Amino acid sequence: RLLRPGDRVDVVATGDGGAGDASVLARGVRVAKVPEPVEDPSAGGALVVVSVPRATAHRLVGAATTARLAVTLC
Template identity: 50%
Template sequence: GSGLRTASASPGDRPVRPRGAGKTVLAPVRIADAATVRLLRPGDLVDVIAAEETMSGGEARVVARGARVTEVPEPVDGADDGGKDDGGTGDSGTGDSGTGDGGALVVLSVPRATAAGLAGASATARLAVTLC
């Protein structure tokens, strides 16, 4: 009985497959425009675009295609109220309170390699999404 369990855990008994091949992971991604994120629902498919400013101007590139939205977390208390606490100036006119710096979080299901690309892009660029 118990000898079979230990035998099945041996490396020789595992199916031959490159580590992480075909696996999807959950990637939390901060999208620059919080209002856009509020339009998303779990199950939606999106493309994620990284917009970077360079010496020669702005550049945009797609960093994830057909990523499935798995979760749209509610903002943490006070995260969207930053402008309101400063006299409400962040909420007047444009309606994009909290989008300048923080944006909004969305959780996407993507292949492992794509998740690494999203993480790298989010460190250097503003991310946007388009619905597929």
């Protein structure tokens, strides 16, 4: 597994427009958990639980409604 609890990641939002636009929503946040997939792992992305302040969590949830979120290792 590439990610482990305790790793630090940046959370990036990418638009659906295909223009290549991306913005960093959170930098250097700690991975709390990477649960095992319950369905076919080839069907989509993995769940990554990160530990962030409440305001950052609200920003991430809001962005996830209109953008695709990804993490990059720091």
